[in-house]
Amino acid sequence: MVASLYAPSEAKKALWVFLEIEGGDFAGVSIELLSKGRDLAGKAGWTVCGLLLGNDVSDLANQAYSYGADEVWLIDHPLLGEFDVCGYSHVTMQAIKVGKPSVFLLGATPNGRDLAGRLAVRLRTGLNADCTDLILDEDRGVLISEVTGFGGGVIALLESAEHCPQMSTVRPGVFVANEPEDNRQGELVNMKVKLKKADIRSTVVERHVGEGVDLTQAPVLICGGRGIDGDFEILRELAALVDGEVGATRPPVDEGHIERERQVGQTGVVCRPKVALNFGISGAFHFIVGIQDAETIIAINTDPEAPIFEHADYCIVENAHKILPELIKVLRRERESIHA
Amino acid sequence: MPDLEIVVCMKVVPKSEEVRVDTETLLLERTGVRSEINPPDMNALEMALTLKDDQPARISILSMGPPFFEPVLRVGLAMGAERFFLMSDREFAGADTLATTYTLAQGIGKIGKFDLILCGEESADGATGQVPPGLAEWLDLPQVTLATELSVDQKKRIARVRREIKGGYEIHEVKLPTVISVKTASNEPRFIDFHRKLWAFEEAEVVIWSHADVDVEHGYIGLTGSPTVVAGLREAEVRERRKEFLRGSPEEVAKEIAKRLRGILN
Numbered sequence: 001m002v003a004s005l006y007a008p009s010e011a012k013k014a015l016w017v018f019l020e021i022e023g024g025d026f027a028g029v030s031i032e033l034l035s036k037g038r039d040l041a042g043k044a045g046w047t048v049c050g051l052l053l054g055n056d057v058s059d060l061a062n063q064a065y066s067y068g069a070d071e072v073w074l075i076d077h078p079l080l081g082e083f084d085v086c087g088y089s090h091v092t093m094q095a096i097k098v099g100k101p102s103v104f105l106l107g108a109t110p111n112g113r114d115l116a117g118r119l120a121v122r123l124r125t126g127l128n129a130d131c132t133d134l135i136l137d138e139d140r141g142v143l144i145s146e147v148t149g150f151g152g153g154v155i156a157l158l159e160s161a162e163h164c165p166q167m168s169t170v171r172p173g174v175f176v177a178n179e180p181e182d183n184r185q186g187e188l189v190n191m192k193v194k195l196k197k198a199d200i201r202s203t204v205v206e207r208h209v210g211e212g213v214d215l216t217q218a219p220v221l222i223c224g225g226r227g228i229d230g231d232f233e234i235l236r237e238l239a240a241l242v243d244g245e246v247g248a249t250r251p252p253v254d255e256g257h258i259e260r261e262r263q264v265g266q267t268g269v270v271c272r273p274k275v276a277l278n279f280g281i282s283g284a285f286h287f288i289v290g291i292q293d294a295e296t297i298i299a300i301n302t303d304p305e306a307p308i309f310e311h312a313d314y315c316i317v318e319n320a321h322k323i324l325p326e327l328i329k330v331l332r333r334e335r336e337s338i339h340a
Numbered sequence: 341m342p343d344l345e346i347v348v349c350m351k352v353v354p355k356s357e358e359v360r361v362d363t364e365t366l367l368l369e370r371t372g373v374r375s376e377i378n379p380p381d382m383n384a385l386e387m388a389l390t391l392k393d394d395q396p397a398r399i400s401i402l403s404m405g406p407p408f409f410e411p412v413l414r415v416g417l418a419m420g421a422e423r424f425f426l427m428s429d430r431e432f433a434g435a436d437t438l439a440t441t442y443t444l445a446q447g448i449g450k451i452g453k454f455d456l457i458l459c460g461e462e463s464a465d466g467a468t469g470q471v472p473p474g475l476a477e478w479l480d481l482p483q484v485t486l487a488t489e490l491s492v493d494q495k496k497r498i499a500r501v502r503r504e505i506k507g508g509y510e511i512h513e514v515k516l517p518t519v520i521s522v523k524t525a526s527n528e529p530r531f532i533d534f535h536r537k538l539w540a541f542e543e544a545e546v547v548i549w550s551h552a553d554v555d556v557e558h559g560y561i562g563l564t565g566s567p568t569v570v571a572g573l574r575e576a577e578v579r580e581r582r583k584e585f586l587r588g589s590p591e592e593v594a595k596e597i598a599k600r601l602r603g604i605l606n
Binding site: 001002004022085086089108109110113114115116118119120121124127128129130144148154155156157158159160161162163169201202203204205208209210211212213219242260261267275277285292296297298309310311312313314315316318322323326327329330331334 | 441468474514515564567573596600604
């Protein structure tokens with residue numbers, strides 16, 4: 001068997017979270033992981049450490065403490081201003097060799113996945129990707145990662161007890177961020193690392209970022225499937241009336257009716273809205289994964305046998321095209337009467 | 341200038357819409373389930389073929405899997421790839437990301453010279469996208485993931501990659517050789533070339549490697565080389581829902597929905 005860089009017996013009782021920065025602030029998933037990490041470590045008496053990489057980012061440490069970090073390991077370096085997976089792997093490796101964490105969690109974002117994939121190989125350890133839940137077995141010091149099996153319906157419990165650190169990635173929206181404790185204190189560990197220009201191996205020569213959508217934070221989610229025949233305009237109209245966001249199942253995305261970043265489900269976004277309205281969606285499990293944590297689910301589908309109705313609080317057997325204009329009419333009237 | 345050497349990593353997966361789970365054993369019910377090329381890998385192959393449309397290039401398909409992958413992946417030859425290497429051995433089975441990327445990296449080493457390694461964004465059955473970065477790490481190469489466009493300047497030995505990010509994109513420049521993962525559905529894979537059909541499906545020689553043919557350490561491959569252990573399986577819990585049917589004319593139903601929305605949102 002392959003031995004990891006350090007053995008579980010050498011590992012510290014520490015749970016590390018990679019703190020990803022997005023537009024000058026922490027990515028939502030990093031805060032969610034700190035919160036979850038706090039809950040897991042609190043029970044087990046472990047230390048939660050945030051790994052903070054960047055150029056001139058020490059100001060963010062306080063925020064990490066407020067969400068549950070006991071320590072922030074800071075690697076501040078002019079060459080870390082831009083995320084480059086080779087540079088970031090290079091310095092993270094140096095920190096891990098010193099800190100020897102038992103567990104290392106990263107967000108399953110594009111950059112988080114890039115970093116996790118490289119590090120797991122460099123550390124010769126296991127990587128459980130896109131986990132839907134994490135459990136810490138205190139007695140054994142083992143992280144148990146839940147992942148949804150292919151096609152859904154089955155949860156697999158994965159562990160890599162013989163290797164360290166035990167690495168997992170979790171997608172945005174799977175865990176809920178705790179309320180920050182503003183006065184919570186922590187310890188800053190300032191890491192000095194070796195990093196030179198040649199360690200940075202790709203250059204970002206242009207970047208265009210428009211207004212990205214974040215379906216994970218939407219209180220109302222309006223989803224369309226095959227049964228709406230590509231008419232997302234009317235869903236957008238409805239969404240505007242209830243301050244919602246529009247999502248979709250895979251087929252309309254594949255057919256180009258709507259942007260891929262609005263795909264909900266196992267290979268899309270996992271959401272936890274107050275209410276999810278589903279129009280013309282049959283309810284394949286890999287879609288359900290994306291809405292199952294909604295407080296309330298409403299489904300409209302012509303087929304009374306559609307699986308979506310097994311997962312819905314309110315079920316309407318009807319063509320979505322018939323309900324949508326009526327619903328818009330009612331909500332518009334309501335809105336006008338409030339403003340009148 | 342030498343031809344651009346491109347390796348495309350591909351695999352075969354059961355058709356996702358046909359897979360069922362046996363509720364008693366909790367295992368995947370594969371009988372009667374058809375296989376297909378992992379759809380994201382088709383996007384990777386198409387990106388390689390698009391490069392070859394514009395410059396001299398040779399495309400090699402690399403895969404790891406059971407013998408039945410061979411007939412399925414010959415489609416790639418018919419689409420325009422020149423060579424096909426299949427790493428097929430029971431010893432490779434049961435591999436997690438670490439063992440899979442190691443084995444593929446050793447296969448790439450055996451292929452020899454290359455400028456680009458293209459992978460699909462993720463596999464339909466694992467769906468974690470961890471193979472491309474893992475592969476890049478074993479090969480000590482840079483990587484750019486989620487590419488939607490790619491151009492190569494052979495003279496300067498630079499690849500220019502458009503990478504999808506949240507709400508936009510980045511243009512990366514990276515030195516060759518490099519590993520690139522291709523964003524799912526970022527292009528339209530071409531049909532097979534009729535003129536290549538006979539050669540691709542019947543004449544072309546597929547190179548099949550067992551563990552003895554490649555330089556692999558036994559402890560690094562297959563189940564033995566995989567740190568990740570499946571400790572248990574359970575049926576996904578389905579949260580009980582009200583399942584209340586609202587009936588009536590579309591207008592009446594719309595009013596009922598609106599009423600409930602009010603209750604939930606206020």
